[in-house]
Every structure is written in C-alpha cells, then in structure tokens.
Amino acid sequence: MNDSKKPNNDATNASGDAAALADQAAKQRAGDPDPFAVLENLQLENADLKDKLLRTLADMENLRRRTEREVADAKAYGVTSFARDMLTFADNLRRAIENVPAEIRERAEGPVQALIDGIELTERDFASRLDKYGVKKLDPQGGKFDPNMQEALFEVPDESVPNGTVVQVVEPGYAIGDRVLRPAKVGISRGGPKAAS
Structure with a gap:
C-alpha cells in the first residue's frame, strides 16, 4: 500500500485542536461565561444570602426578647390602673383607724372593740393583697428626699437633721415593681447641714 494515501493523524489532531480552541474562543466572544x-458570582451571592440570613436571625432574636420583656411587663404592671384606684381605699382604712381617739380605743368593749379590730384586720389583709401583686408601700420617713419617689409639699425649719431629709409623711406613696404608682407626699427639712451624698 502506498503510505501517501494514509491520513496523517498528527495533522488531523492539530487541526481538531485548533478547531476546538477556535470554537472555545468564539463561545467566549459570544457571551459564554x-x-x-461564574464561581466568583456564586460565592458573592452565597455571602450576600448568608448575610441576609444572619440579619434575619438577629431580628427574630431581638423580636423574641422584646416580646418576652413585654409579656413580663404586662404581668408585672397589668394591674397598675386597678392598683392606683385601690390606693384611695387603703388610705381611707388608715384614716378610719387613725381617727379613733386613743382614750376610746383603750376603753372600747364589745361591738366598738370588734369594729376597731375589724377595720385594722381589713387594712392588714388589704395591704397583704396589694403586696401579693407587687404593690409596695413607700415609707420615706427619715430618709433623703428623692424627687422620683416623693412630692415635697412644704419645708420644715429643722437644724437637727441634714437639709433635704424627709421629716413628715403626709400621705404614703406606693410603687409597683420599680415604677411609682403614687409619690409620697412629704415635708422636708430646711436649714440643717447638707446631706451626705
């Protein structure tokens, strides 16, 4: 056989490689990415989605915490309006007890003594029920005046105590949790040495 009639494999391979390279170059020029x-774009998209996921998770955690805090506040302070209205009842019970003269109290017998004891018992029971719901009576007597918890009605000239000391409580104050339901109405000293801070 004549070798000249055999196809040259090296030439065919070279022309095939050249065609493949030309085809690849044409595809790239035609817009094949x-x-x-492509990998870099996918990595950027992945990072963006991861960032969005982390932000969403953080927002959901903040929402959960805020909801828990609001539920706790609703439990603690839900009775605030009702408790504020009941303070007048507590004050009236205290006034009823304080307005019984000492000599009548000492000589009281039978139904009168039962009435006085009943009012005192009712006041103690009512105070314990308020306490059960977190309502605390504020007793600032002898303490430093705090404008967040007390309302000063008058000043008393008294040099025996530091200036700004609560020397008289006209009406007790009440708080629920860390919130003031009603500030205590007080008289404070004036003219003494400055109070230590």
Missing part, C-alpha cells in the same frame, strides 16, 4: 467568573 468564564467558569471562574
């Missing part, structure tokens, strides 16, 4: 560019 570079695989490295």
Whole structure:
C-alpha cells in the first residue's frame, strides 16, 4: 500500500485542536461565561444570602426578647390602673383607724372593740393583697428626699437633721415593681447641714 494515501493523524489532531480552541474562543466572544467568573458570582451571592440570613436571625432574636420583656411587663404592671384606684381605699382604712381617739380605743368593749379590730384586720389583709401583686408601700420617713419617689409639699425649719431629709409623711406613696404608682407626699427639712451624698 502506498503510505501517501494514509491520513496523517498528527495533522488531523492539530487541526481538531485548533478547531476546538477556535470554537472555545468564539463561545467566549459570544457571551459564554468564564467558569471562574461564574464561581466568583456564586460565592458573592452565597455571602450576600448568608448575610441576609444572619440579619434575619438577629431580628427574630431581638423580636423574641422584646416580646418576652413585654409579656413580663404586662404581668408585672397589668394591674397598675386597678392598683392606683385601690390606693384611695387603703388610705381611707388608715384614716378610719387613725381617727379613733386613743382614750376610746383603750376603753372600747364589745361591738366598738370588734369594729376597731375589724377595720385594722381589713387594712392588714388589704395591704397583704396589694403586696401579693407587687404593690409596695413607700415609707420615706427619715430618709433623703428623692424627687422620683416623693412630692415635697412644704419645708420644715429643722437644724437637727441634714437639709433635704424627709421629716413628715403626709400621705404614703406606693410603687409597683420599680415604677411609682403614687409619690409620697412629704415635708422636708430646711436649714440643717447638707446631706451626705
């Protein structure tokens, strides 16, 4: 056989490689994306989605905490309006007890003594029920005046105590949790040495 009639495999392979390279170059020019560019775009998209996921998780955690705090506040302070209205009842019970003269109290017998004891018992029971719901009586007598918890009605000239000391409580104050339901109405000293801070 004549060798000239055999196809040259090296020439065929070279022309095939050249055609493949030309085809690849044509595809790239035609808009086929570079695989490295595709990978980089996917990595950027992945990072963006991860950032959005982390932000959403943080927002959900903040919402959960805020909801828990609001529920706790509703439990602690839900009775605030009702408790504020009941303070007048507590004050009236105290006034009823304080307005019984000492000599009548000492000589009281039978139904009168039962009435006085009943009012005192009712006051103690009512105070314990307020306490059960977190309502605390504020007793600032002898303490430093605090404008957040007390309302000063008058000043008393008294040099025996530091200036700004509560020397008289006209009406007790009440708080629920860390909130003031009603400030204590007080008289404070004036003219003494400055109170230590």
